[in-house]
Amino acid sequence: MENKDPLPQINHRFVSRVWIAAGIISFIVVALLLSWKANQVFLYTLAGAIIAIYFHGFAGLIARKTKISPKWSLPLSIILSISFLFGTFFLIGARVTGEVVQFTKEVPSLVEDAKNFIEGNSNIKLIYEKIASSKIVEKASLLLGGFFNSTVGVFGDIYIVLFIGIFFTAAPDQYKTGIVKLLPADMRLQGNNLIEKIVKNLRSWLKGMLFSMFVVFVLTSIGLAILGIDLWLVLALIAGLLSFIPNFGPIISIIPAALVALSKSPSTALWVIVLYCFVQLVESNFITPLVQQELIKTPPALIIISQVFVGIWLGAWGVILATPILVIVMVLVQELYIKKQDQKQSLSK
Template sequence: MADPDYPPPKGQPSHTAEAKPASADGTQPAVQAILALEHTLGRFYRLACLVVALAVVSLLVSTGGPVLMVVCASALVAVVLHGAAQGIARLLRLPQWASVLVLVSALGVAITALVRIFGPEIMVQAGHLRSALEVQIRTLRDTLNTDAFGHFVMDHIPQSMGGNQIGTPGHAVGADFTGSMTNVLTSTFGSVGTMIVIVIAGIYFAVSPRLYANGLLRLVPEPHRPLGRKLLLTIAHTLGAWVAGQMLDMTVVGFLTWWGLWAIGMPLALPLGLVAGTANFIPYLGAFLGAAPALLIGLSVGTKQAVMVLGLYAVIQTFEGYVMSPFIQKRAVSMPPALTILSQTIFGAFLGVWGFIFASPITAVLLAVATQLSKPVKPQDEV
């Protein structure tokens, strides 16, 4: 009989202690329960972090949306200046900050020259446009008043807008005009001030981009800094590719518009080409914004001229939309057209005009970041 005070010899099983069941991987049930609990708590923690991050982003968008748009616009200006300044630095062998200053000075001289050359003609054409619009509005009003349905429509349009509806008693028309002009001036000066802030901030970003990028990395916890650096480089590359594609698109559209308007004898062909190219910064909807000034000036010249302008813009935008833009997007940043239009609608609804303008680069950056943070879909999982 074995002595209970002494362990059994080596290799002989013990009959005093019961064997505890173990799982297939050798871990005990209690350890498995603890691991399962840690996994569940980890999932809840990640979900809570995601909810908090979304709440913070929503709060920033709702309260500081305009500030975010200014930062985004400054980043785009910095990308443009930095890319162009790199070419100047290689050509003239100048440091980065000196190349940026040379570029900004050259742009300032070019804008000043355009204003001095075309400013007087723009004022003359604006006067002709105002006279032509007044004549056409008066003719349209007389035509509508001769018809029963047209007269009914004019009766429901206020007199301040050219209709027949009489304003409320005691309400001065001059007050409406004064208030409207005050709002226009306030909005104009506010926009000019915002543009000045965007340009100055963009210049500082372009002079020393690494300084601000490294400052952002210092805000990231040290274990996650490699991922933060990777995301910053992805954002910079995406913005650079998007801006390069849009600049090429804008240049081609502006040149074709200028050449076409000059060929059909339109006044102010060069400024209108610059307007069309600049408006093409906004994909799809920018085409309508760029065509509006040319159509108005065409109407001031004559109906035939306006029809020719409309046909010219239709041909150019068809070429841009079906030939040039797909080629550029294939080599730069590819975004589905439906996603681009939806992003413009969503950002415009939440952030106003600035959100509408910068919806495309923001969406491109979000898509690039999401691609970096997520795994690709396996072929067997694709729809």
């Protein structure tokens, strides 16, 4: 009986494994390069998906309350949302525009008043010099600069995001099915369930954030109006919009309000700061727990870490979208790792 040489078969297996390993490494390298160079595409896609989730969530609310079929509730949600935006702009747009123009004109004098106040107070001057020496302002300027110097500009970004959101809204199942089909056949059911879980968490997060932004706007506008602050409407809008960014947004919104109040008196500026701290206290202790009731529990420190990390990687847009990115990562870790480890542990007992 003739003995066959096993060496060619061994070499063939070895070469196959080398090619497989090389292919995997190449795929990882290409994926990392794309994620680094084309990170704007990821942000556009995520922002568009959030817009689509909002429209579908609003459509579901309309369908539940009015018994309208989903065929009509979805376009109705888009029409109502756009009508609300245009109606709001029509009612308060002229007032806000006037206040913004006035605020822009007053910024140089407000900054000068702030400098004079700092120079006249030795303790505050010492704190300011320490902050300036730590280059915090420089780093913040670079971070914000990344936002305004993005690939196609801010308005171009918004234009692209809106169109992506509209396409996602029109045919969400088509895109979800396409993603699921990329998975192996035995993993498609799990992949579909995972996407549904992510969408559910993002919907709950977005619903809570919109409610939180509205509460911050109302409380801030009432407080500023009581204090007799000029430009109270635009300042309250800024506070409401920036509350979309946890931790850093409320801090940024204090700056223009404090500058405007400082033009009246230092005590007024102090009261405005107290007001903003009170609103933030209410939001973080009462609103945020309501937001996270239906979400995977996320430690506050982890949100800050994710904002810093994603902000360094993706710029200011990354800071804005850091929380939904963290929500997605937490769902993936929970479903793909923690639950499987728990199942293995329960089976081993």
